[in-house]
Amino acid sequence: MEGVSPLKMELPVNRAMSARYDALIASGEISEDPVQRQAVRQLDLLNTRLAETRLASKKSSLGWLFANKKNQLWSAVQGLYMWGGVGRGKTMLMDLFYEVTVIRRKRRVHFHEFMTDVHERIHAHRQAHKRGEVKGDDPIPPVAEQISEETRLLLFDEFSVTDIADAMILGRLFTQLFEKGVIVVATSNVEPSKLYKDGLNHQLFQPFVQMLTTRVEILHLDSPTDYRLEKLAGAPVYITPLGETADARMDEIWTKLTHGMRPHTAELENKGRRIAVPCVAAGAARFTFDDLCMQPLGASDYLRIVHAFSTVFLDNVPVMSKARRNEAKRFIILIDTFYDNGVKLIVSAQAEPQNLYTSDDGTEAFEFDRTSSRLIEMRSEAYLAGERPETRA
Structure with missing residues (x-):
């Protein structure tokens, strides 16, 4: 009642x-x-x-x-x-x-x-x-x-x-x-x-x-200001290396972007599967690398996340080798999906994008070149402002 x-x-x-x-x-x-x-x-x-x-x-x-x-x-x-x-x-x-x-x-x-x-x-x-x-x-x-x-x-x-x-x-x-x-x-x-x-x-x-x-x-709500972009202006959205400083910086940006609102958990449904979202506030979602790349998720699952959230925090991305190529493959698909849909991505990672995958052979090594390039672009002011490559040509 x-x-x-x-x-x-x-x-x-x-x-x-x-x-x-x-x-x-x-x-x-x-x-x-x-x-x-x-x-x-x-x-x-x-x-x-x-x-x-x-x-x-x-x-x-x-x-x-x-x-x-x-x-x-x-x-x-x-x-x-x-x-x-x-x-x-x-x-x-x-x-x-x-x-x-x-x-x-x-x-x-x-x-x-x-x-x-x-x-x-x-x-x-x-x-x-x-x-x-x-x-x-x-x-x-x-x-x-x-x-x-x-x-x-x-x-x-x-x-x-x-x-x-x-x-x-x-x-x-x-x-x-x-x-x-x-x-x-x-x-x-x-x-x-x-x-x-x-x-x-x-x-x-x-x-x-x-x-x-x-x-x-x-x-x-026709305000000319994109407040989410304004709060990210000048803030590093790709934070490396991992550690207490990176964790604190991610928490600081999260609090700023979500106005300090109390986060809650959520679940997304996709083709009969449930995708756990451990942290949601003010329209933003926060995951760890393990949440999204150590689980049996695919392109449609990542697209489902895109449809629910336009801003995503991703904590603790490790350096990957050929021994972790399954996780690397999922990470490649994840970044492709986020990039193609203009998601604002805030990341903490063990190394710079070009150093996240250490193997030189195999399909993943070739594909990771594109992933690292996209990660670099996704931290740019132009990308965060919603400018796609074709609009900047």
Whole structure:
């Protein structure tokens, strides 16, 4: 049931976001930004409305006869859809709102992970129907019921629709979720009208977009400043050699880039496999070399990480010899994937890029020349600013 924790009661509901944002400014973690300030005000208004609706719904919670009225109260609350380029502070604002919102029955999830969960629930229902355990062959109503019972507030990171199966489900699923009073706050790199742009049967997706725009306020975070790039400006993003100094420097950059927010763990799903993400904060992820190159991961797994995070920290990259060519091969694929997708990579390594692989023969030795070249380019200001080689020609 929704509630207010003792910690959150220390801040007035209608100023909770502003207080946290002001504290980050006062500490020097961030600079005042008028566009972010507008988002903070809207999130404070939303938090206030959630608190008011929670109080009103409690007065109506006298049994199942009032369930529809309670859903109607929550359905009247509009969520928020924040979109804009990388580094504009969307994830930071989402982190702050997740911390201060009065709602306890909340779920913060990457949009792709949410849809994976939905597909798994749909599959489970169909299997149960085959076994005669449940009635009704349409899985959407019971799945929507499950989600609405678990979650009042859905917070989506990186709302994007690229899969036709997702596109076909979204309209029916969210029609029911919104009717059951689920509120959505989302971040995205694109405005709603460009979700699933040029996708197969795109016209069938338009009713969902139209519905979404009636259930959320749309806010364009169009600040001209890429704050993530600004925080990396002048900072070494390839740190060598390994040791306490390198560890401390990586921690310092991590804290600066994530505004000192408390990190959490996460899991990504890819083709039935789970990829553990040991450290996540403010839209950045942190792994060790062993996490990504000592495990049986491949190109599609690394691409899945790319789709979830635009900034990645990679700790403790060792010097590799022919005896570790499996790890070297994975590292080559990892760097290729990150490079091709413009990921901002902060690395601590045992040696400079050109000295990370010591064997002179074999395919890996040849391919590692490209890897070392890319690592050198990925530490350049031009790469960090998003300039690709073809744009600099």
